[in-house]
């Protein structure tokens with residue numbers, strides 16, 4: 171089996187899982203308990219918080235652990251006015267209550283449209299959240315959140331939320347550099363287990379987001395409920411391992427680029443003009459007429475990829491994001507391949523031969 175669906179989820183790093191299990195098995199106490207077992211668990215949780223904070227240039231006190239990216243995004247979007255880009259993940263997109271901001275295939279964000287929307291707003295801009303992702307889950311394109319968006323933020327004073335789920339371990343992230351007020355990350359997209367994520371909430375933010383649940387004062391009340399210590403510890407270790415300066419500087423898109431070059435006679439690369447994260451290849455195959463049939467066959471033949479984000483698969487329509495960027499026709503024939511940090515050229519070659527064989531099979535009506 172060749173697994174090229176790492177944007178849906180990564181295989182957890184075994185050494186990290188074992189270390190986290192070893193450390194947390196003995197320290198099984200509830201971090202809120204007033205005894206040694208509780209203090210030990212609390213220490214582990216706080217160490218993990220430091221590691222996660224370091225990975226995004228935040229202070230530990232600005233990090234709230236959540237169950238994952240979806241929950242963090244939902245907390246971030248609890249403000250009365252919510253604007254987001256047209257290519258956001260469904261956990262942001264479904265919270266939108268204004269017109270979306272356009273994004274071009276080179277990653278540029280339609281800031282003039284955003285400015286018009288902000289001018290028309292009757293709501294207090296300080297309670298308006300603008301949510302733009304760092305890297306797109308389906309195409310890998312890095313959105314241009316640089317100067318113009320920040321200029322608007324200075325002028326209008328809105329709250330800037332960045333969904334950085336697909337950037338963690340792939341791009342250097344610094345909440346101060348990107349002037350994020352809120353920022354979402356998720357463990358399972360970066361070799362930690364599922365069920366853990368984090369929301370950065372800037373310390374001096376005037377209007378803070380709301381909690382989704384009622385309960386105790388865990389995670390400063392943003393996320394009541396006994397903390398997932400194993401998940402947090404593993405997440406912290408994954409951040410240490412995959413988000414350090416050295417780890418990020420060792421990243422290369424060589425395998426992905428090689429893969430794309432081997433398929434250039436039968437496919438087009440989507441968002442080629444954008445800066446893209448190193449691992450993602452969104453390819454349009456004009457010969458694919460039914461994406462679901464193709465992906466089924468691909469999986470039977472031993473290659474796992476996807477046609478849209480994992481959260482929207484199961485829905486009959488083609489990818490919303492590819493449709494908004496390139497139209498429905500292209501969305502019907504686009505496949506996302508997402509590599510891991512340790513994927514090899516040999517795997518890329520095997521994947522290419524499975525893709526070619528599968529295209530032949532679906533054409534012949536197998």
Ligand code: PLP
Pocket residue numbers: 177178237238239240241243259261303305306307333335336356357358367479480481
């Ligand atoms: N945001 C983006 C860009 C994603 O790709 C995903 C998952 O695919 C999420 C948010 C949701 O994260 P989680 O699966 O941890 O809920």
